[in-house]
Amino acid sequence: MAKVNITINDRQVVAEAGQTVLEAATEAGIEIPTLCYHPALPPEAVCRVCVVEIEGQRTLQPSCTFPVSEGMEIKTHSPRVVEARRVALELLISDCPMDCTTCEMNGNCELQDLCYEYGVNPEEARFAGEKHEYPIDDSNPFIERDYNKCILCRRCVRACEYMNGVEAIGSLWRGFETKIGTAFDAGLQDSPCEFCGMCVEVCPTGALIPIERKGKGREWEFRHVQTTCPYCGVGCQLDLNIKDNRIVQVRSVWDGPANHGLTCVKGRFGFDFNESPDRLTRPLIKKDGQFVEATWDEALHLVASRLSEIKEKHGSDAIGVLSSAKCTNEENYAMQKFARAVIGTNNIDHCARLCHAPTVTGLVTAFGSGAMTNSFDDIAEEAEIYFIIGSNTTEQHPVLGMRIRQEVKERDAKLIVCDPREIPIADFADLHICQKPGTDVALLNGIMNVLITEELYDEDFVEGRTENFEELKETVLKYPPERAAEICGITPDEIVEAAHLLAENRPGALLYAMGITQHTCGHQNVLSTANLQMLLGNMGLPGGGVNPLRGQNNVQGACDLGALVNVYPGYQKVTDPAAREKFEQAWGVKLSPKVGLTVVEMINAAETGEVKAMYIMGENPMMSDPDIKHVEECLKSLDFLVVQDIFLTETAQLADVVLPGVSGFEKDGTYTNSERRIQMVHKAVDPPGEARQDWWIVGEVARRIGYDGLTYSSPKEIMDEAAPLTPIYGGISHDRLDTQGLQWPCPSPDHPGTPILHVGKFARGLGHFTGVEWQPPAEEPDEEYPLILTTGRVLYHWHTGTLTRRSKGLDAIYPEAVVELNTQDAAKLGIADGQIVKVTSRRGEVTAKVQVSDKPKPGVVFMPWHFAEAAANKLTIAALDPTSKIPELKVCAVKVEAA
Amino acid sequence: MSKIRTIGELQRTREKIKSTIEEREKTTPKIMVGMASCGIANGAKEVWTAIQRKLEEDAIEANLVKTGCIGMCSSEVLVDIVKPGCPRISYKHVTPEIAEELIDDWVVGDDPRPDLALAVIDEKPFRDIPAWKELPFFAHQKKVVTHNCGFINPESIEEYIARDGYAALAKVFTNMTPEEVIEEVKNSGLRGRGGAGFPTGLKWEFTRKAKGEPKYLIANSDEGDPGAFMDRSLDEGDPHSILEGMLIAAYAIGARKSFIYCRAEYPLAVKRLKHAIEQAREYGLLGKNILETDFSFDIELKEGAGAFVCGEETALMHSIEGKRGMPRPRPPFPATSGLWGKPTNINNVKSYACAPQIILKGADWFSSMGTERSKGTMVYALTGKVKNTGTVEIPMGSTLREVIFDIGGGIEGDGKFKTVQIGGPLGGCLPEEMLDTPVDYESITETGAIMGSGGMVVADEGTCMVEFAKFFLEFSQAESCGKCVPCRIGGKRMLEILTRITEGKGEMEDLERLEELSKVMADASLCALGQLTPNPVLTTLKYFRDEYIAHIVDKRCPALSCEALVSFYILPEECEGCGICRRACPAQAIAGDKRMIHVIDQSKCIKCGTCLDVCPEPFSAVKKVSGKKIPVPEKPIPVGTWEPPTTADG
Secondary structure, eight states: OOEEEEEETTEEEEEETTOBHHHHHHHTTOOOOOSSOOTTSOOOOOSOOSEEEETTOSSOEETTTOBOOTTOEEESSOHHHHHHHHHHHHHHHTTSOOOGGGOTTTTSOHHHHHHHHTTOOGGGOSSOOOOOOOOOBOOSSSEEEOGGGOOOOOHHHHIIIIIIOSOOEEEESSGGGOEEEEGGGOOGGGTTOOOOOHHHHHOSSTTEEEGGGTTSOOGGGOEEEEEEOSSSTTOOEEEEEEETTEEEEEEEOTTOTTTTTOOOHHHHHTTGGGGOTTOOOSOEEEETTEEEEOOHHHHHHHHHHHHHHHHHHHOGGGEEEEOOTTSOHHHHHHHHHIIIIIIOOOOEEOGGGGTTHHHHHHHHHHTSOOSOOSOHHHHHHHOSEEEEESOOHHHHSHHHHHHHHHHHHHSOOEEEEEOSBOOGGGGGOSEEEOOOTTOHHHHHHHHHHHHHHTTOSOHHHHHHHEEOHHHHHHHHTTOOHHHHHHHHTSOHHHHHHHHHHHHHSOSEEEEEOHHHHSSTTHHHHHHHHHHHHHHTTOSSSTTOSEEEOOOSTTHHHHHHTTOSSSEETTTEETTOHHHHHHHHHHHTSOOOOSOOOOHHHHHHHHHHTSOOEEEEESOOHHHHSSSHHHHHHHHHTOSEEEEEESSOOTTGGGOSEEEEOOOTTSOOEEEEOTTSEEEEEOOOSOOSTTOOOHHHHHHHHHHHHTOOTTOOSOHHHHHHHHHHHSGGGTTOOHHHHTTTOEESOOOSTTOOOOSSSSSSSBTTBSEEOOOOOOOOOSSOOOSSSOEEEEEEOOTTOOTTSTTGGGSHHHHHHSOSOEEEEEHHHHHHHTOOTTOEEEEEOSSOEEEEEEEEESSBOTTEEEEESOOGGGOGGGTOOOOBOTTTOOBOTTOEEEEEEEO | OOOOOSHHHHHHHHHHHHHHHHHHHHHSOEEEEEOSHHHHHTTHHHHHHHHHHHHHHTTOOOEEEEEOOOSOGGGOSOEEEEOTTSOEEEEOSOOHHHHHHHIIIIIISSOOOTTTEEEEESSSOBTTBOBGGGSHHHHTOOOSTTTTTTTSOTTOHHHHHHTTTTHHHHHHHHHOOHHHHHHHHHHHTOBOTTTTOOBHHHHHHHHHHSOOSSOEEEEEEOOOSTTOOHHHHHHHHOHHHHHHHHHHHHHHHTOOEEEEEEETTOHHHHHHHHHHHHHHHHTTSSBSSGGGSSOOBEEEEEEEOSOGGGGSHHHHHHHHTTSOOOOOOSSSOTTTSOGGGSOEEEEEHHHHHHHHHHHHHOHHHHHTSBOSSSBSEEEEEEEESBSSOEEEEEETTOBHHIIIIIISOSBSTTOOEEEEEESGGGSEEEEGGGTTOBOSHHHHHHHTOOOTTSEEEEEETTOOHHHHHHHHHHHHHHHOOSOSHIIIIIHHHHHHHHHHHHTTOOOHHHHHHHHHHHHHHHHHOSSHHHHHTTHHHHHHHHHOHHHHHIIIIIOOOTTSOOGGGEEEEEOTTTOOOOOHHHHHOTTOOEEOOTTBOOEEOTTTOOOOOHHHHHSOTTTOOEEEEESOOOOOOSSOOBTTOOOOOOOTTO
């Protein structure tokens, strides 16, 4: 970078060309006050507080935007500058209510600080005049806007534009009447606002306050704990503000490696479930059909003795264990160890089975490693094109969605979205392909057909880095755009356009989620995504890759640490004698060589009596699994069910013993996010009542069964045991993770971690192409059930709703299930928007309010599955992908009628 | 008309059009109606319809055409008649009836009606009608930018071509490199006619040299000043000169795409510009490979949505981008990062309109007009209390006195000149002693006013300077985009102070506050709107400070204009008790009876001035005063019985 010599306040300073005066001064240790400036936002120079005198400039210039140039002479605190600053501050407080004594931001208000610094006293105000008297806007559940304290610094507007990207707010009106608001000054809830809260985060005064924090404390009383968000797999770092053992506000961690300060509505405002009165505070034992509070000793003794009995009588494999993608790596390690070493079975699984089992099987086949290949940063910063298929990114991985949206807007990166619904990110797409659910293989084959027939693929990459291309070619040549388009219910042009966009814009990142995996052809779908990216040469480089987005905070880690039926921690096969021997030695017990039962298989086996008991930690199959009615019958036929959770979930209600665990805010440990980053989780508050650490509970059950190898003193101790046994985690320790975490593989304590997989060489050597034929879903619409039901999630809720339904704000803004129905279908059925409808499949029925729009494709019905009152999974089908055993949650046949 | 494919074809087309026009004028009378907004507002459409009907009914063969504004808006409706073999005669204040008379008397008959004529548009007088250049209004003008306004049909590209239109374009295509074009414009000394006066050629050079593609060109016609209509006159009167100037600029800087940003409140300007763009496209003068060259260029018209601040270049670009029109800090300047972050040249429409003539007649010709540093001419919209309002174009360096008294004909009615507000609402109010200031960028700036885009509002003695300043401030602060603090709140606070003063609630410290706020607004606002908003206040404080002090200290408005500070009295010596004022008073504030001296109840008076207006002139018994009381009886008393109270000194 070229250097320029400048003079600031008679001091010689060497600055970098392209720097602003503010940056140069700050680097030189010269402080220039700022107000509208925020380091994470593009400067707008509206407050005029950072103005400086620059020799040769007629007027004062804002240092936050003015670039340095050779020989520039700058005065940062000349009388002229100070006078202008003072007047700006005087003007600002002339329109401020000056109610600092009751203002939430007292002590953290940047205007207050500057007035203090410049001695601006409202009592001596020279420019008193009309003050605005706006009513307080608390019309939404999250954010209170007090316009009277708004200084129009436009930080919130810029946050909305440059961080979130939806541009829900902007300046309204003109002159003194200018205010910040939504289009037509409607409430935020009637705007595109997603309540990510970044506006609140950057507000320098008390104009934007989280409703949840009001009256709960002043800045100087807060204790701060940095932790990893307990919601989705993005793994945002959060700064929890705590007073009196209560979380009162969540603030940004600007150097959070996955989120860089960004949050979504759940991370920012969805923490209040933690103090819900529904929290389990004591162990419960079911007596005569009723739960009765018990002591820990009683409950643990009962669990240990019943499990021992069943193991004794029916064998180890009569017991099934479900670990949890919501729990830490340490807890997952402990739980799988419990299943394997204490019970003696590989019947250990968790809900990754319901989301990314095909990712593991498919990507291992193609690349040799079953995880997201790239990092959020390189995808966001370097991809020339995003190919999003089967991922409602802005709702499910909102912070990543925000970043992609931003890149599309600011950097003009291209975006292709393939989804049967008009999902929000499709609004930003260059091309939205609205394929029929269950036709992804045909779509991807069609695109690859164009790439191959028009010779647009990366021949060098295919030649040098892959194998089995001929098989792929032979297969995709059977899918010319016309045929593929017909299967997908789209036009051939769309397929050709997608191929051309992908070929012209490289590198490109492919992102997918449940839309790809939750099919009976999930494994095949994943293989197809891998085929496409290898064909384009988009592998092993920044801005490329196949990027499965993991749904839960620690679904990656739960898999990594072996909460799977066929592998020990680090994907070491239970059928591999060497691996088994290693773990037998480490754990001091004989281990079963038999691959265990997966989630759905385990539950089915309960019905047949093959499985007699289950121990479920932090999972809720009564909401998350397909065909819930059947799940209920199965669980009820168990001899013994123990559920360990923080709430009495739909599943826990069926349990014989309920053990109260702790929430993500009440424990130490680690989560591994979607980009394979292992990050620290820190305990922020004490758990309620007698709730106990999950690893402690598992250890205590084990001890009572007679195994002492699970008695730990801390999660750190667990990681210290797990890491050396788990090659990809070999270099991980709590001490090393600090605030930035580490991305696996990280095989040794001196290894820096691996941001991008398959650089130069695939984990398996050569990338493997597989010719994949399209196959129809297990259940297709027919006369009786003429519509396709596809399920998914919404921005404001998470999974089975256990947490988010208990967050006041989240549940208020999205209180009930909706059935999304296409306008044409609604007209045919004579159903009006807002009507209550009955949705029926061969397995059950639910009733909910209908939302008629063009969001779903004609013939497609969408339902979120967060709502127990209208549980979408009563309708879904438990047909499994033969390879990965994932059920086909994304497609089943239903009918819709007025209720 | 088919496409003009080559430069040669353009020349042949010009010759053909010229001879067609000439042929026609040899045999057929031509009737031109001034159909710019000023004409239409005065009834030009009705006149047009009347002429059309008359020609039809009487089966008179004549060529009826529209033309733009020749500048003399106060004389609208203007109708010009060119009879074969006779010079063009311009008639003023034409009504449908007068139009019919003119057809009978002059088109058909042989009476040129000198009584209705304004002038002949010719070198010499004609049958008792003076030559236009003999009229002071025209004599002092030099028409460069507006040379076609009022002379051609603005909706006819043919007429533009006939008057050497697009010849400059042909010249740059055949004889000049882009660099040479820039050099020529630089040498001409042309400075930005939007008001800031930045050297146009230099700006083009910056944009040409800036890195980044594509490059954009923008013509600014977002003329928002109250009382300004120069751009509108040009847009409506000669749109092709703007287009040709833009083509030349685009060639010089290497732009292929451009926008004309015109305020939507100018529907006729928008219509004519759009029409001109379409015509130019049809003729192949816009679009791909213009005149068989490698040069391709197109223009899109973008209508503003009514924000004054969108005249500011960065706000204007935001508006084109579809964003709220708000200025952003510069640097980066548009030349390096403009529309969509690309190098962008933005000039006022009048600047572009100068370019073809500079190219055709040469830089020396252009720079021979004007002063040392301000070359060429300046177009002003002269308005207010002046006899001849209209669009005037003067060589740079003419004095304000020449403009107001020679061209404008002095103050309307019997009034006395008090001030001229120059440069629009962001300009300044200059007093009589500044009237000999030459109109050029530096001299005007020195006075505290600005050149602006060329608004000139003249006021007479009846104008209160505090109120006058307040009027402009009301406008500017309301039009603030609200982004930066000094402008948004500072403007409001200044307005509050001025309001206080006009209401007699001011204090002397208010003057310091005004000066302090003005200083900081000028020094620290983000854009010119905020920086210049204090100008009317600063200049009135500078040149008319006494008036402020009178308001504050004496609670008196010397111009008898500030409602809160004036009172109406019925002079007991003059009142004849006729009762007219009593009956007319809308507030029933006047007591009295026949032959009784009427008395205004000051507590009821709403200061509407009706009594003053209706009092019969022979009596003239109502008096408006400020800062003093006139002794009157407490109750009505018979006429003739009033005895004024004696004062101590008799």
